[in-house]
Amino acid sequence: MRISLNWLRELVEIKLTPEELAETLTMAGFEVEDIEDRRTWADGVVIGKVLERQPHPNADKLSVCTVDIGASETLNIVCGAANVRADIYVPVATTGTYLPNIDLKIKPAKLRGVPSNGMICSLKELGLPTDVDGIHIFTPENLSLGSDVRPLLGLDDVILDVTATANRADALSMVGIAREVAALTGGKLSIPQPEAVTINKSAGNLTLKISETKACPAYIGTVVEQIKIAPSPEWLQQRLRSAGVRPINNVVDITNYVLLERGQPLHAFDQERLKSVAGSENLTIGVRFAEAGETLKTLDGQTRTLSTQNLLITANNKAVALAGVMGGEETEVHEGTQSLVLEAALFESVAIRRSSRSVGLRSEASGRYERGVNRAELEIACNRALSLITELADGVIVQQEIADTRPDPANWSHSIVLRLDRINEVLGPIDLGVETGELEAEDVERILTALGCELTDNNDRTWKVTVPPYRYRDLEREIDLIEEIARLYGYDNFVDTLPEKTEPGYLSLDQELLRKLRAYLRAEGLTELMHYSLVKPGEDKQIVLANPLFAEYSALRTDLISGLIDAFQYNLEQGNGALNGFEIGRIFWQEEEGLQEAEMLAGIMGGDATLGKWSRGGREQQMTWFEAKGILESVFQQFGLEVEFQPENRDSRLHPGRTASLWVRGNRLGTFGQVHPQLRREKSLPDAVFVFQLSLDTLLNALDNDDLLVPKFKSYSTYPASDRDLAFFAPVKVTVSEIEKVITKAGKGLLDSVEVFDEYRGENVPAGQRSLAFRLIYRVSDRTLTDNEVEPVHDKVRTALVEKFGVSLRS
Numbered sequence: 001m002r003i004s005l006n007w008l009r010e011l012v013e014i015k016l017t018p019e020e021l022a023e024t025l026t027m028a029g030f031e032v033e034d035i036e037d038r039r040t041w042a043d044g045v046v047i048g049k050v051l052e053r054q055p056h057p058n059a060d061k062l063s064v065c066t067v068d069i070g071a072s073e074t075l076n077i078v079c080g081a082a083n084v085r086a087d088i089y090v091p092v093a094t095t096g097t098y099l100p101n102i103d104l105k106i107k108p109a110k111l112r113g114v115p116s117n118g119m120i121c122s123l124k125e126l127g128l129p130t131d132v133d134g135i136h137i138f139t140p141e142n143l144s145l146g147s148d149v150r151p152l153l154g155l156d157d158v159i160l161d162v163t164a165t166a167n168r169a170d171a172l173s174m175v176g177i178a179r180e181v182a183a184l185t186g187g188k189l190s191i192p193q194p195e196a197v198t199i200n201k202s203a204g205n206l207t208l209k210i211s212e213t214k215a216c217p218a219y220i221g222t223v224v225e226q227i228k229i230a231p232s233p234e235w236l237q238q239r240l241r242s243a244g245v246r247p248i249n250n251v252v253d254i255t256n257y258v259l260l261e262r263g264q265p266l267h268a269f270d271q272e273r274l275k276s277v278a279g280s281e282n283l284t285i286g287v288r289f290a291e292a293g294e295t296l297k298t299l300d301g302q303t304r305t306l307s308t309q310n311l312l313i314t315a316n317n318k319a320v321a322l323a324g325v326m327g328g329e330e331t332e333v334h335e336g337t338q339s340l341v342l343e344a345a346l347f348e349s350v351a352i353r354r355s356s357r358s359v360g361l362r363s364e365a366s367g368r369y370e371r372g373v374n375r376a377e378l379e380i381a382c383n384r385a386l387s388l389i390t391e392l393a394d395g396v397i398v399q400q401e402i403a404d405t406r407p408d409p410a411n412w413s414h415s416i417v418l419r420l421d422r423i424n425e426v427l428g429p430i431d432l433g434v435e436t437g438e439l440e441a442e443d444v445e446r447i448l449t450a451l452g453c454e455l456t457d458n459n460d461r462t463w464k465v466t467v468p469p470y471r472y473r474d475l476e477r478e479i480d481l482i483e484e485i486a487r488l489y490g491y492d493n494f495v496d497t498l499p500e501k502t503e504p505g506y507l508s509l510d511q512e513l514l515r516k517l518r519a520y521l522r523a524e525g526l527t528e529l530m531h532y533s534l535v536k537p538g539e540d541k542q543i544v545l546a547n548p549l550f551a552e553y554s555a556l557r558t559d560l561i562s563g564l565i566d567a568f569q570y571n572l573e574q575g576n577g578a579l580n581g582f583e584i585g586r587i588f589w590q591e592e593e594g595l596q597e598a599e600m601l602a603g604i605m606g607g608d609a610t611l612g613k614w615s616r617g618g619r620e621q622q623m624t625w626f627e628a629k630g631i632l633e634s635v636f637q638q639f640g641l642e643v644e645f646q647p648e649n650r651d652s653r654l655h656p657g658r659t660a661s662l663w664v665r666g667n668r669l670g671t672f673g674q675v676h677p678q679l680r681r682e683k684s685l686p687d688a689v690f691v692f693q694l695s696l697d698t699l700l701n702a703l704d705n706d707d708l709l710v711p712k713f714k715s716y717s718t719y720p721a722s723d724r725d726l727a728f729f730a731p732v733k734v735t736v737s738e739i740e741k742v743i744t745k746a747g748k749g750l751l752d753s754v755e756v757f758d759e760y761r762g763e764n765v766p767a768g769q770r771s772l773a774f775r776l777i778y779r780v781s782d783r784t785l786t787d788n789e790v791e792p793v794h795d796k797v798r799t800a801l802v803e804k805f806g807v808s809l810r811s
Contacts, residue, residue: 002036003160003177004242011178013187018158024184028487029165030177036159038150041127044097044106045149047138048075048120053086058112065120067092070146078116083134090135091121091149101127128153128241154238167474169371173263176470183450183488194384197397204399206341209286213405215311215351216287216323218375220382220402223271224395225339227251233392251333251340254388256364264344264373264381265365267313267321271339273331278316285341285401286314287323294319298326298361309354311347324352324369325361342389344382346375346406354547376412376469412469418481420444420461426482429495436495439485447488448481513703514584517601520635521582526603529581531563533588541589556588560602561653561691565675568604569683578607578620578686584696599696601670605631606689625658625674628690632662632672640708643669644737653679654691662694664702670694721752721779722790728801729769729808732761736772739801743774746800750793752779771810 005018014021022032048069056062056078063084067075069092077092084090093099095117097106102125108117123130126149130136138152150156164171171177175191182189206223210216231237232253240247243260247253255266274283290296290306296319297303304322306312313321321327324347333340352369356362389395406412420441429436444463445455452468453475467475475481486494507515518528534553537544541558548554557563560583571579582603589596605628608620629645636643641664648661651671659673672692675685703709730739736756743754758773765771776797778790801807 001162001164001172001177002243003162003174004157004239005160006154006157007174007239007242008178008181011174011191012182012189014181014185015187016185018160021181021185022160025160025162025180027490027492028180028184030168030171030180031163032160033163034161036161038127038155038157038159041099041101042091042093042121042148042150042153042155045091045093045099045121045126046070046146047143047149047152048090048092049145050084050086050088050090050120053084056112056114058114062111062114064114067118067120068145069094069118070144075117076115077118077120078111078114079120079135081120081122081134083132083137084120089138089140089143091126091138091153093119093121093125099125101125123153126153126155128155129246152234154242157242159242166371169368169473170263170374170470172368172371173259174261176263179452179470183447183452186450192384194380194387197383197386197390199397199400204401205282206399206401207282207284208401208403209284210403210405211286211288212311212351213403215289215348216345216403217348217406218346218378218402218404219285219287220344220378220400221285222342222344222382222386222397222401223339223399224342224386224389225271225398226394226396227338227340227389228394229333229335229337230393236392249333249335250393251337251389254385254392255342257388258381258385259364259368262374262377262381262384263368264378265324265368266381266385267327267343267365268333269315269320269327269331269341269343270333270337271341272337274315274320274341277318277320277330279318280316283341284316285343286317287345288312288314288317290319296320296322297329298322299329299332300326300361301329304359304361307358309358311351311355313343322355322359322361323347325356325359325366326363340395342382342385344378344385346373346378372473374470375406376409413467413472414476416465416467416475416478416481417458418444418448418463418465418478422478423482423485426479427486427494430489430493431495439489443489444485447485450488451484453481509704509709510700513700516639517635517699518584520638521603524631524634525580526605526631527579527581529564529567529583531557531560531567531583531585533557533586535563541591543588543590543595558589559587559693560585560600561604561651561693564602564604564691565653565679565683565685565689568606568685568689572684578689580605580607600693601696601699602691602693604689604691606675606686622686622688623690624688625690628674628688629660629672632692639703640711641702645672645735646737647735648673652676662692664698667698667702668695669698669702715781717779717781719780719782719784721777722785722787724776724778724790724794725773726776726794726798726801727758727771727773727810729766729810730772730801730805732768732770734805739772739774739805742800742804743776743797746797747776747778747793750778750780750785750790751797752777766808769808 016024018035022035026032046069048067050065051068051074052066054064056064061080063079065077065079065084067077069075093106095106095108106119120135122134123136171180178189178191181187204223206221208219208221210219229249229251232247232250236253236257237247240253240256245256251268255268259265275281289308290310290312292308294306295303296306311323312319313323320331347369349370349372352366356366386397423444424438430439448455448465454466456464458464465481532553533556535555535557536552537555539558543556545554564583568579584601586597586599606623644663645660646663648659649656653676654673655676661671662669670693675689675691680689740754744751755775756772757775760771778785798809
């Protein structure tokens with residue numbers, strides 16, 4: 001917000017320089033982004049009177065003017081403005097003046113052979129906006145020739161561009177900034193309190209019908225007649241320009257002025273136009289939500305299609321304004337307006353924020369309603385505007401209607417218990433120069449009283465603090481008051497020493513395991529991926545957002561596999577080749593008992609993992625089932641975790657014969673499988689793409705085991721091993737893991753390891769069976785095994801396989 005120091009000085013006593021005030025506000029949390037010193041814009045520009053104007057002898061568009069600036073001699077000035085003439089008062093830049101806005105220093109010169117000593121200025125040349133094409137002409141009222149033009153043009157001012165934080169709705173007004181400056185500097189406040197307006201009651205035709213009292217807790221509609229639309233007085237126009245607002249006419253300027261002064265948005269409707277839209281002499285002003293597809297042409301000239309999120313002001317149920325955002329073009333005040341209805345209302349912040357965003361329109365009014373307008377000063381702002389309208393537009397107030405569902409005024413402020421010990425505990429010691437100390441009760445009372453709070457001492461180093469109504473939104477808890485104390489006492493006045501003893505930081509067990517998990521997966525050649533949690537809607541058990549930013553991202557993902565498959569496809573389409581990657585993220589779903597979420601680990605594999613392909617003539621080699629499965633098994637092996645793979649067919653996206661569920665200690669860990677051929681063709685993926693999705697909570701719980709976290713030393717044998725191969729026909733339905741379990745159990749004692757090294761199906765293999773070959777390694781730590789020791793154990797293994805699975809031994 002742009003703050004005029006001249007305006008601010010009328011509201012609060014200021015003894016600081018502009019630079020000191022900017023520093024004070026910035027250190028208190030109100031960042032001053034720019035200091036615009038307008039006093040330099042027209043330094044050396046004075047009031048002059050054109051005594052005589054003659055055409056230039058050598059140029060058709062130039063004039064030669066004789067100008068009196070109150071000096072002993074008149075000036076001869078060549079001017080190119082079309083509106084220059086004799087007997088007018090104008091701003092004159094004298095010789096030696098520098099005009100920074102056009103980067104020009106005035107020097108004696110000759111223009112087409114005629115000497116010129118100075119320049120008659122336009123407002124644009126002095127840095128002020130204007131619609132006039134030519135020099136500025138003053139109204140000849142008590143003007144002193146040769147006097148400084150800056151007070152007349154509002155250029156004896158300094159503008160501070162102040163940014164208020166989102167929680168400080170009160171700071172979006174001159175009164176709010178004045179209160180803040182008074183609290184920071186101790187300056188005396190002089191906030192004007194408007195007198196109660198006189199209502200010349202007559203038979204009124206205005207009624208109110210507020211159907212959405214939650215969205216609009218208070219509405220004041222005032223009928224003002226005998227209006228005379230005219231330009232605003234110069235002082236009002238200067239105030240608006242300093243704030244960056246373009247003056248329009250006296251009525252509209254007054255509503256903008258009160259908005260800037262009090263932070264209360266107002267809107268003026270042309271009463272006759274309201275009646276025309278309503279189709280009746282009797283007006284019923286209402287507040288309701290729009291119907292889907294309803295339209296309204298706003299003041300910016302755009303016709304907007306509305307939704308059920310848009311809050312409307314209506315005249316006899318016909319939309320005339322977007323409540324709290326912008327008025328409608330059909331009912332705006334214009335040059336011929338003779339009567340108006342002034343709206344002063346409170347709107348709920350969430351309703352205005354949704355309405356503003358749904359039509360993509362933000363305004364000065366909506367920005368204030370979204371943060372929260374002071375509900376205790378609605379009548380004050382309304383009376384302020386009405387008193388100015390009666391003064392500057394000769395208006396006569398004939399009727400005022402009020403619809404008020406606000407809580408009792410006694411509840412407009414609330415009380416907070418504040419503890420002195422808690423203040424010092426949170427903020428720490430203060431710097432007293434030679435030594436340190438603590439904040440005292442007097443400091444706390446002084447600061448909070450300056451902020452407008454009322455304190456009741458409980459005589460036990462605590463207070464009952466009553467918050468002023470204009471701060472009820474951001475001062476809600478004890479910690480909020482402590483923050484205010486620190487802010488106004490000055491953050492730089494607190495000691496910046498560190499505690500005497502520090503404790504080194506550490507990672508939790510889950511954090512350490514996650515770091516290891518990521519490192520192991522990267523070591524296997526997988527790249528970590530990251531996707532948005534928001535996806536397209538349409539899946540079962542999906543959680544859909546009520547107010548999404550985009551329709552394409554309006555639901556929460558229920559798994560990670562879909563995003564990984566899309567990423568694989570995208571990488572292929574972009575020419576980056578096949579993707580081997582993993583992702584750790586949350587998934588969300590909906591059950592009967594409520595909303596659920598879990599953290600998952602997922603991955604996708606299908607690219608050639610080797611770096612160089614020269615040995616294969618540059619050809620890609622597709623990853624096999626066993627290679628993909630081996631990547632997972634390698635990670636589990638590094639953790640020392642035993643994971644069992646079981647056949648499964650639950651996910652339609654995966655190949656029904658090449659999908660497995662993973663189990664650890666009887667708990668389901670997740671799924672691993674090959675992408676279904678149909679989905680592969682739809683996505684134009686390679687022949688073999690494998691995915692997995694594991695429950696991270698289950699995995700971390702399984703790893704939370706002392707035997708795994710602190711591996712024990714296992715002695716190794718210095719004696720050679722004795723290996724045996726075992727081949728047989730086994731039913732296809734019998735899994736390798738089941739066979740390995742039986743072999744391990746039967747060979748317990750001598751068997752060191754078992755590994756499958758061959759599988760064959762086809763010619764000479766009985767139907768429904770497959771040929772499997774295993775290598776068994778026998779070893780002990782204290783001797784070399786003999787055949788007489790190995791053979792009985794090996795026969796025991798063969799017998800166990802025949803009895804358990806009915807295999808046909810081939811060796």
